[in-house]
Amino acid sequence: MDYLSLISIFSAAFAVAFGAIGPALAEGRAVAAAMDAIARQPEAANTISRTLFVGLAMIETTAIYCLVISLLLLFANPLLG
Amino acid sequence: MSIDFWSLGLQAVNVTILIWLLSRFFWRPVAAAIKKRQDTVSRLLNDAQTAKTNADAILAEVTTAREGIAAERETMLTDAAQKAESAANLALVNAQKQAQTLIDTAQLESTRTADALRAELTEQATLLAVNIAQKLLSRLDTAVVQSAFVGLLVEAIGALSAEDRESLRAANQGIELVGTLDLNDQEKASLSQALSQALGSSPALTFLSNPELIAGLEIRTPHFALHNSWQSDLATIAKALNHAE
Amino acid sequence: MNSPLQANVLFQLGPVPITEAVITTWAIMVILILGSFLLARHLDTLPGKRQAILELIVATLDIQIRETSGAAPAPYRGFIGTLFLFILIANWSSLIPGITPPTAQLETDAALAILVFLSIIWFGISKGGVRGYFKSFAAPNLIMIPLNILESVTRIFSMFVRLFGNVMSGVFVIGIVASLAGLLVPIPLMALDLLTGLVQAYIFAVLAMVFITATVEESQPTVKDSPPASPPLEERES
Numbered sequence: 084m085d086y087l088s089l090i091s092i093f094s095a096a097f098a099v100a101f102g103a104i105g106p107a108l109a110e111g112r113a114v115a116a117a118m119d120a121i122a123r124q125p126e127a128a129n130t131i132s133r134t135l136f137v138g139l140a141m142i143e144t145t146a147i148y149c150l151v152i153s154l155l156l157l158f159a160n161p162l163l164g
Numbered sequence: 165m166s167i168d169f170w171s172l173g174l175q176a177v178n179v180t181i182l183i184w185l186l187s188r189f190f191w192r193p194v195a196a197a198i199k200k201r202q203d204t205v206s207r208l209l210n211d212a213q214t215a216k217t218n219a220d221a222i223l224a225e226v227t228t229a230r231e232g233i234a235a236e237r238e239t240m241l242t243d244a245a246q247k248a249e250s251a252a253n254l255a256l257v258n259a260q261k262q263a264q265t266l267i268d269t270a271q272l273e274s275t276r277t278a279d280a281l282r283a284e285l286t287e288q289a290t291l292l293a294v295n296i297a298q299k300l301l302s303r304l305d306t307a308v309v310q311s312a313f314v315g316l317l318v319e320a321i322g323a324l325s326a327e328d329r330e331s332l333r334a335a336n337q338g339i340e341l342v343g344t345l346d347l348n349d350q351e352k353a354s355l356s357q358a359l360s361q362a363l364g365s366s367p368a369l370t371f372l373s374n375p376e377l378i379a380g381l382e383i384r385t386p387h388f389a390l391h392n393s394w395q396s397d398l399a400t401i402a403k404a405l406n407h408a409e
Numbered sequence: 410m411n412s413p414l415q416a417n418v419l420f421q422l423g424p425v426p427i428t429e430a431v432i433t434t435w436a437i438m439v440i441l442i443l444g445s446f447l448l449a450r451h452l453d454t455l456p457g458k459r460q461a462i463l464e465l466i467v468a469t470l471d472i473q474i475r476e477t478s479g480a481a482p483a484p485y486r487g488f489i490g491t492l493f494l495f496i497l498i499a500n501w502s503s504l505i506p507g508i509t510p511p512t513a514q515l516e517t518d519a520a521l522a523i524l525v526f527l528s529i530i531w532f533g534i535s536k537g538g539v540r541g542y543f544k545s546f547a548a549p550n551l552i553m554i555p556l557n558i559l560e561s562v563t564r565i566f567s568m569f570v571r572l573f574g575n576v577m578s579g580v581f582v583i584g585i586v587a588s589l590a591g592l593l594v595p596i597p598l599m600a601l602d603l604l605t606g607l608v609q610a611y612i613f614a615v616l617a618m619v620f621i622t623a624t625v626e627e628s629q630p631t632v633k634d635s636p637p638a639s640p641p642l643e644e645r646e647s
């Protein structure tokens with residue numbers, strides 16, 4: 084196993100690990116804000132949760148990008164041929 | 165990583181077909197059913213609303229009509245009550261008037277009857293009293309009484325007023341002296357003397373006898389009479405009694 | 410271990426390789442079409458239990474579309490609703506043993522994203538005309554044109570990658586866990602996968618609706634103050 088494979092595996096794990104930190108914190112903030120808003124305005128819970136889901140999906144996209152990159156590195160690495 | 169464009173195209177076509185078929189067989193019919201039911205419900209609601217409005221209008225009409233009938237009946241009742249009251253009042257007044265009239269008439273009648281009765285009774289009592297007196301006095305027809313009447317006549321002649329003397333003097337046919345008993349000469353002489361003294365002349369004297377006088381002596385000429393007897397006194401009393409009532 | 414990025418070609422139909430995802434999609438299509446055809450066959454004014462469920466689905470979809478776009482749901486109902494139903498059933502088809510969801514394959518997700526991209530163009534042109542559609546790139550001003558063009562591609566790409574990544578990662582994780590621990594251990598992960606599948610289907614449909622609405626509203630030949638893209642209050646209550 085040459086060093087390119089090692090670096091690819093390490094980079095894949097690194098990308099997923101650190102790529103998940105930012106979206107995790109962001110999703111936590113988003114959910115907290117949404118809970119706050121629902122507590123203030125329970126009658127607007129429907130709109131808030133819909134917006135929350137869409138927003139979470141947007142935030143999650145960055146983590147998914149990281150996952151895709153790691154998968155590319157693992158399974159479709161063009162450098163490894 | 166490689167994308168299989170055949171698969172991509174196939175999947176796109178598949179999903180497009182799916183979208184088209186589901187739109188045709190699922191979304192549109194169900195949405196149409198919902199729309200149809202909503203339309204039906206709204207139409208029914210409109211119909212119900214219209215019917216309710218109509219019913220309300222009819223109800224209001226009926227209520228108004230009923231109020232009109234009630235008011236009319238009230239008016240009629242009031243009118244009838246007023247009429248009945250006035251008629252009753254009128255009848256009452258008439259009855260009172262009639263009764264008053266009847267009472268008045270009866271009172272008048274009874275008063276009149278009582279008056280007539282009393283007058284009759286008085287007359288009868290007077291008559292009875294005069295008769296009693298007549299009968300009593302007729303038993304006192306004596307010479308003593310005669311002489312007393314002669315004396316009274318003499319006094320009366322002496323007290324005659326000037327007009328009476330004049331009328332006596334004018335009676336040239338003679339003077340009738342009416343008495344119940346025959347006079348004796350002395351009495352005749354005193355009478356003629358008194359007359360001649362009073363008249364200043366001596367007229368012809370005629371002595372008549374009349375038992376109706378009961379007792380007494382009267383001077384009668386065609387124009388003048390000097391009453392001096394029980395009869396005239398009784399007549400005067402009876403007259404006075406009758407007039408007293 | 411098979412790469413999740415690699416399509417599994419079952420057989421060749423002339424020059425066309427038929428993958429496993431295409432076969433699964435056909436099966437899902439048949440189920441959906443036959444089911445909807447049979448269920449929505451006799452619709453009455455007085456609904457039975459079956460029709461009430463169907464109407465509940467349609468009414469819920471209408472409410473979601475109206476709340477998201479503020480427009481009448483009729484033109485978008487078929488597209489958005491079918492997207493949601495297809496993605497949902499495709500995601501949940503992973504519950505059947507031996508079947509990989511079609512949405513866990515790059516090609517299916519790319520096809521869906523391309524369909525959304527085309528539908529944005531379609532609705533933009535049909536509502537605002539060609540001129541209005543191109544004008545929507547110049548919103549709010551001319552400087553934004555390159556950014557808007559870039560965004561119209563990247564947002565589609567992000568939808569594609571998001572759906573693919575979520576579903577594929579779910580399948581991948583379940584495959585790994587099943588290969589390690591066998592019998593009962595993957596069940597919580599499968600439950601999570603169900604939730605993820607539902608949420609992803611919902612998000613895909615809602616995002617498609619949001620993108621369409623944004624383009625349609627910007628392509629309208631209006632008016633300085635366009636009404637906000639929120640529904641009237643009384644419709645939100647229903």
